[in-house]
Amino acid sequence: MYQFFDENDRIIYVGKAKNLKRRVASYFNREPDNGKTRVLVKKIQDIKHIVVNSEEDALLLENNLIKKYQPRYNVLLKDDKTFPWIVIRNEPFPRVYQTRQYIKDGSLYFGPYTSVVMVRALIDLFRHLYPIRTCRLQLTQENISKGKFKRCLEFHIGNCKAPCEALQTEAEYQVYIDEIKSILKGNIQSVIRYLKDYMMDLARDYKYEEAEEIKQRIKLLSGFQSKSTIVNPKIDNVDVFSILNDDKSAFINFLKVLNGAIIQAHTVELKKRLNESEKELLSLAIVDIRERFQSNATEIIVPFLPEVALNGVDFTIPQIGDKKKLLELSERNVKYYRLEKLKQAANQLKTPKHIQLLETLQKDLRLNKLPVHIECFDNSNIQGAYPVAACVVFKNGRPARKDYRHFNIKTVEGANDFASMExxxxxxxxxxxEEGSSLPQLVIIDGGKGQLGSA
Structure with missing residues (x-):
């Protein structure tokens, strides 16, 4: 995940990429074709990134950040539409269905999922494997005992066992719900084995189309991700801090979780002045970062207890579970940040490749100065008519396309390369x-001694 910031430290664009270096560099290595992208690039003052565990997590985090900060140059995902969940309703004979709304009513929610196809496939699979109801009837014991409902078509085609007429008990129905919960929590191997056996039976009976359909279900289930670290409704209003220490600096990562979703990520480097301990450094960072981001979280997840006590705030050191995964994600980000800092420091110590090329050019051509500004000229015409010329400019070893110039020859008639060059x-x-602009250290003329002498 990467974020572009403007001069006021506002997020103006959020994006994701497998190869972060290639994607971010693509904004600057060539002239953007799109006018909006050109404006975006001009406004970029800072770039930050967040490392996540999977493409699905990147998509969910992108969704969270865009909905939270409404970046000006993000078009997609700005609406109030969110990714789908699978809900098991808190009701007698619970229904299982897809929803885009998370309501705290005691129901169980699984997701969110980045693939609607995956969600629909899971719902279809549950209805194929288990006779669960799809109706919206209030199946209380009182209503059932009074005979308020009649069995429907779903019963007659074998998709439901008619709990509405007491033909199925809640305990019997709950067995199906428990198995569905197990699948949604990631325990899907037994289901995959069952489907593979079923697929082979269909193939042996020459029912190839039905076998292919089951094969596609197996493929979807094999790629099923039961949980996301980025969005977890069970964790609400929590700060996460991790620290990585070396001889000269300490690096601290901060994740902000609100309403179950990561909405903020920030990493800082603290330069050591004395021999401060990790606990002292973490304590300092917690107080400073929480004040900077105006955090009112009542729980802070940390790798160890810091040397600070905050009123109304509990510190948690998770050993297992979802909070442990959040801490691991924070630790992964702080390690990546430190690695990038070390790479930057190493690059500053060695001469960049393009400067090495300029130094070689200066030596070979015996120039007095390093040719950081180079201009190249060439002439052309069409069968002796319409003479034109072009000037191509390089600065610091790279093309300076905004300084390129095209010339229509005004004082020369016919094909006279020497006069045109002059x-x-x-x-x-x-x-x-006349403009007071800097002159190049090297001018390159395309041609022979005649063109060179004219220039």
Whole structure:
């Protein structure tokens, strides 16, 4: 995940990529074709990134951040539509269905899922494996005993056992619900084995189309992700801190979880002044970062207890479970941040490749100065008519496309390369001198001694 910030430290764009370096560099290595992208690039003042465990988590985190901060240049996902959940209703003979609304009513929610196809496949699979009801009837014992309901078509085609007429007890129905819960928690191997056996039986009976349908279900289930670290409705209003220490600095990562979703990630480097302990450094960072981001979380997840007590705030050191996964995600981000800092420091110590090339050019051509500004000229015409010329500019070893120039030859008639070159070079550097612009350290002429002498 990457975020672009403007000069006011506001998020103006959120994106995701498998190869972060390639994706972010693509904004700067070439002139954007889209006008909106050009404006975006001009406004970028800072770039931050967040490391997550999977593509699904990246998509969910992107969704959270866009809905929270409404970045100006993100078009998709700005609406109030969210990713789907699978809910097991808190009611007698619970229904199992897809929803996009998370309501705290005691129901069990699984997800969210980034694939609607996956959700629908799971719902269809449950209805194929288990005779669970799909109606909205209030199946209380009182209503059933009074005979308020009649069995429907779903009973007659074998999709339901008619609990509405007391033909099935709640205990019998709950067995199906418990198995569905087990699948949604990730325990799907037994179901996959059953489906594989069923697929082979269909193939032996030459029912290839039905076998192919079961094969597709197995494929979907094999890629099923039961939980996301990025969105977990069981964890609400929590701060997560992790720390990584070395001889000179301490790196602290902060994750903000609100309403079960990560909405903030921030990593800082603290330069050591004295021989501060990890507990002292973590305590300092917790107080500073919570104040900076105005956090009112009543629980802070940490790798160890810091040397600070906050009123109304509990510190948690998780050993297992979802909170442990959040802490591990924070630790992964702080390790990545430190690694990037070390790479930056190493790159600053060695001469960049493009500067090495310029130094080689200076040596080979015996130039007095490093040619950080190079200009190249070439002429052309169409069968002796319509003479034109072009100037290509390099600065610091890289193309400076905004400085490229095209010339229509004004004073030369016919195919006279020498005179054309003289005109173009004269016009170019007269203009630069009038504007007070810097002159190049190296000018390259395409041609022979005649063109060079004219220039």
């Amino acid at each position: 005109e173009v070079v004269f016009r170019r550097y007269r203009r630069l001198k």
